[in-house]
Amino acid sequence: MAAPRAQHPFTASSHERTKLFREKVARNLMLVAALALIVPVLAIIVYLFYKASPVLSFSYIIDDPGPMGKSGGIWLPLMGTFYLVLTSLFIVAPIGILAGIYLNEYAPDNWLTRAIGMAVTSLAGVPSIVHAMFGVGAFVAFMKMGESLIAAACTIAVMTIPVIVTATREALAAVPMSFREACWNMGATKWQTTRTIVLPNSVSGILTGVILEVSRAAGETAPILFTGAAASVAINTSSLDRKLVPYDLDDKFMALSYHLYMVADKIAGMPEEMKFGVAAVLIALILSINSVSIALRSWLRSRKKW
Amino acid sequence: MADGKTSSIRALGSRLLDRAEPLIKGVIYVSGWSSILFVAAIFFFIFKEAAPVLSSVDWGSFFFENRWIPNPADENKAPSYGAAGIIYGTFAITVVSMLIAMPLGLAAAVYISEFATGKTKEILKILVELLAAIPSIIWGFIGLVIMSPIIQWVFGVEVGVNLFNASLMVAFMAIPLIVSISEDSLRAVPDSYREAALALGASRWEMIYRVLFPAAKNGLLAAAMLGVGRAVGETMAVWMASGGTEQFGLLFDRVKAMTATIASEMKDTAHGDEHYQMLFVIGIVLLIICVIINVLSDLVIKGVKKKHS
Numbered sequence: 001m002a003a004p005r006a007q008h009p010f011t012a013s014s015h016e017r018t019k020l021f022r023e024k025v026a027r028n029l030m031l032v033a034a035l036a037l038i039v040p041v042l043a044i045i046v047y048l049f050y051k052a053s054p055v056l057s058f059s060y061i062i063d064d065p066g067p068m069g070k071s072g073g074i075w076l077p078l079m080g081t082f083y084l085v086l087t088s089l090f091i092v093a094p095i096g097i098l099a100g101i102y103l104n105e106y107a108p109d110n111w112l113t114r115a116i117g118m119a120v121t122s123l124a125g126v127p128s129i130v131h132a133m134f135g136v137g138a139f140v141a142f143m144k145m146g147e148s149l150i151a152a153a154c155t156i157a158v159m160t161i162p163v164i165v166t167a168t169r170e171a172l173a174a175v176p177m178s179f180r181e182a183c184w185n186m187g188a189t190k191w192q193t194t195r196t197i198v199l200p201n202s203v204s205g206i207l208t209g210v211i212l213e214v215s216r217a218a219g220e221t222a223p224i225l226f227t228g229a230a231a232s233v234a235i236n237t238s239s240l241d242r243k244l245v246p247y248d249l250d251d252k253f254m255a256l257s258y259h260l261y262m263v264a265d266k267i268a269g270m271p272e273e274m275k276f277g278v279a280a281v282l283i284a285l286i287l288s289i290n291s292v293s294i295a296l297r298s299w300l301r302s303r304k305k306w
Numbered sequence: 307m308a309d310g311k312t313s314s315i316r317a318l319g320s321r322l323l324d325r326a327e328p329l330i331k332g333v334i335y336v337s338g339w340s341s342i343l344f345v346a347a348i349f350f351f352i353f354k355e356a357a358p359v360l361s362s363v364d365w366g367s368f369f370f371e372n373r374w375i376p377n378p379a380d381e382n383k384a385p386s387y388g389a390a391g392i393i394y395g396t397f398a399i400t401v402v403s404m405l406i407a408m409p410l411g412l413a414a415a416v417y418i419s420e421f422a423t424g425k426t427k428e429i430l431k432i433l434v435e436l437l438a439a440i441p442s443i444i445w446g447f448i449g450l451v452i453m454s455p456i457i458q459w460v461f462g463v464e465v466g467v468n469l470f471n472a473s474l475m476v477a478f479m480a481i482p483l484i485v486s487i488s489e490d491s492l493r494a495v496p497d498s499y500r501e502a503a504l505a506l507g508a509s510r511w512e513m514i515y516r517v518l519f520p521a522a523k524n525g526l527l528a529a530a531m532l533g534v535g536r537a538v539g540e541t542m543a544v545w546m547a548s549g550g551t552e553q554f555g556l557l558f559d560r561v562k563a564m565t566a567t568i569a570s571e572m573k574d575t576a577h578g579d580e581h582y583q584m585l586f587v588i589g590i591v592l593l594i595i596c597v598i599i600n601v602l603s604d605l606v607i608k609g610v611k612k613k614h615s
Contacts, residue, residue: 023511027421033413034422037481038433041440044448095337102338106331112339118601119341125600126348126593127539128442129565133572133589137351141577158344165341191327196320219441222541222565226572257443264447265546279447283440290439294432 045283052280054273061281064237065254069263070270074278076233079246080149080253084224085217087153087249088160093210096161100168100206105194124162128222131159135227150249152228159223160213167209171202204300211293219286221257229258231266256282352593356586358578363587369393374552376571376581387584391552393591395469395561399544400537402473402557403480407533410477411484412526418485419492420514438482442542449475449547463558465549470557472548476540480533487532487607491525492518524606531603539596541565564588 012020049056063073099116107113126134135155145151175198183193199206221229230252237243247253260278263270323330353360364387367373371388378385418430453474454466461470495518503513519526549560550570568585575582 019509019512023509026511026514027417030413030417030421033410034417034430036410037414037437037478037485038430041437041478044452047452095340098334098337099341102334106334107338116338116341118604119345121600121604122345122597123341123348125535125539125596127541127565127596129539129541129568130348130352130589130593130596133355133568133586134348134351136572136577137355137586138347141355142351158348161341161344189324189327191330192324195323215439219439219443221441221443222569225569257441260443260447261542261546264450275447275451279444283444286439286441286444287436290436294435 048276048283049280052273052276055277056280060277065232065259068232068267068270069259069278070267070274074256074259074281075237075243076235076246077254077256077259077278078281079244080229080255081218081257083149083245083247084153084156084253084255085214087149088156088217089210089214091154092157092160092164092213095157096164096209096213097168097206099161099165100172100209101194101199103165104169104172105190105198120162120165123158124166126159128159128220129225131155132223132225132227134158135223140227146250147226147228147230147252148250149228149247149253152224152253152255155223155227156217156220159220160216163213163216164206164209167212168202168206171205171209172198174205175201204296208293208297208300211289211296215286215289215293218289219257219282221255221261224255224258228252229255231258231262256285348593352586352589355578356583356590359580359583359587363387363584368587372552372554374567376584377574385580387587389564389567389588391554392562392564392567392588394554395548395552396538396563396565398469398555398561399472399476399548399563400534402469403476403537404530404533406473406477407480407484407537408530411481411529411533412488414481415485415488415492415529416514416518419489420510420518434482434485437478438486440479442479442540445475445479445543446546449543453547457558461558465558465560467547467549467560468558469548469555469561472544472561472563475543475547476537479540479543480536483536484529484533487529488522488526491522491529491607494525495521524609528603528606531599531606535596535599535603538599539565539592541569545569564592568592 060073061078062075064075065077066072099120103113103116107116132155135151135158139145139151139154140147143151145154179197179201180193183197188196231254233246233252233254235242235246237246256278260275260282263275263278367386367388370390371386372391372394373386373388374392375383376385376387414430414434418427418434422430449471450467453471456466457463457468457471458466499517499521500513503517504510508516544563545566548563548566549555550562550566551560552562552567553559555561568588571581572585575585
């Protein structure tokens with residue numbers, strides 16, 4: 001009979017072992033939660049492209065939709081989304097960037113600035129369908145734009161102001177104060193400093209915000225429901241300039257997001273691959289725009305000198 | 307020579323830009339204040355469109371009766387606007403989606419912020435960001451075309467577009483927001499708190515729930531509030547995946563939310579008729595709920611930043 005081995009002084013006690021066991025369980029549960037977000041979504045996206053593969057081709061992109069979208073391609077909706085995004089960008093980019101400059105460079109620390117900050121937060125929090133109603137009341141009816149590309153673009157622009165303001169503000173705030181102080185000491189005014197020192201050093205950060213706005217605007221459906229999106233348009237695209245610029249500012253237009261809603265939900269007897277085709281193109285568009293923004297940001301971080 | 311010419315043009319350009327400083331300053335100030343103007347305009351126009359009917363709305367019936375019949379089949383009957391079923395729909399989708407999104411989102415945030423390191427952490431953060439970019443129409447499509455048959459098959463129910471389907475889609479839309487805000491607030495807890503807890507012999511898990519959660523509780527609260535705001539205001543996914551019947555439905559019954567009601571009925575109204583105005587009344591309710599939630603959570607987040615800085 002050997003004597004019981006003496007307890008090694010550094011052996012984990014049962015209490016410590018329970019603690020470590022619990023930590024392991026918690027850690028793995030959380031890993032499972034993180035994976036539960038990502039794996040099903042990846043699977044769904046793969047499935048989407050698999051189902052869409054029969055229609056995905058170059059001619060699918062450049063052909064006009066057939067009757068009720070049951071056949072043909074998605075050129076007109078694609079162009080509608082493109083011009084919607086472009087028009088909204090023309091409206092929101094100057095306002096948003098200048099507002100960001102105001103908030104970071106000019107605004108004094110007082111109640112008005114806090115109120116502006118709160119207004120930006122509120123704008124971001126207003127539901128998209130309420131933005132749509134605002135668009136109907138303000139742009140379609142009050143300003144008499146009617147249901148049109150310009151009314152929809154204005155609605156989207158108001159909705160996406162917070163995206164650009166926030167991104168601009170953060171990009172400007174990342175420029176060290178010493179840069180500005182050095183410039184002021186040379187006798188430059190505030191505007192000269194902003195123009196020659198602050199903006200050149202933050203332009204890529206502002207660009208990330210602009211790209212995010214593009215992705216938001218391209219995917220939104222609710223705000224364009226009653227402000228100008230149409231299920232179909234009668235446009236003859238046989239001439240090249242009509243093909244490239246199918247819509248005038250006061251035309252109703254087709255958009256990818258709204259087209260997806262129509263083919264997915266509204267029309268009986270829609271071939272499956274036509275539904276999945278639109279969804280696949282839209283999601284590929286949005287994810288690639290966002291990937292560009294992410295890549296730009298990480299490239300920016302890697303070459304930052306301060 | 308050409309070089310000298312361009313540089314003189316540039317000099318002229320910058321002199322012009324310098325001269326324009328008072329003008330540009332004015333434009334910058336106006337743009338800065340414009341956000342306030344836009345919020346005011348949103349309130350003004352939503353109230354303006356609803357105004358003619360506001361004085362005659364039967365608020366008791368609006369909030370407590372489930373009789374939403376804007377176009378009665380019998381022409382002699384007056385239309386009735388009892389929105390209780392619709393308000394219930396929004397409430398139910400919000401509660402169920404938060405029951406799914408909060409635990410998942412918080413757990414994912416803790417994993418990303420406290421356990422994951424290096425490349426894993428980077429990749430997870432990028433994936434969550436891409437998840438946030440997926441637009442609501444895509445979630446609606448997934449709910450309607452992909453999830454609906456799956457729900458019918460797994461749970462053996464007759465309708466696949468129901469409260470559960472809509473809540474699941476909304477949960478996936480709200481999770482990236484919850485993850486990023488929770489992660490921010492966990493990161494805002496100073497490392498000295500972590501070091502102190504570990505030095506006292508706590509395991510990492512004990513440190514997380516005994517030290518980090520209490521220290522970050524305001525930020526986590528803000529994350530939950532923003533998630534609720536997202537769920538209340540979500541339109542396309544809720545519209546397409548919820549079935550669209552105004553009733554006090556259970557988990558696998560069709561329901562109808564406020565946002566979906568506006569989206570589906572607006573096109574059937576004539577500009578300025580009573581039905582149109584009642585939809586704007588629903589819009590007012592939505593607007594007020596969402597703005598309050600967002601401003602409150604913003605204050606909570608700002609409070610957190612002040613405390614730790």
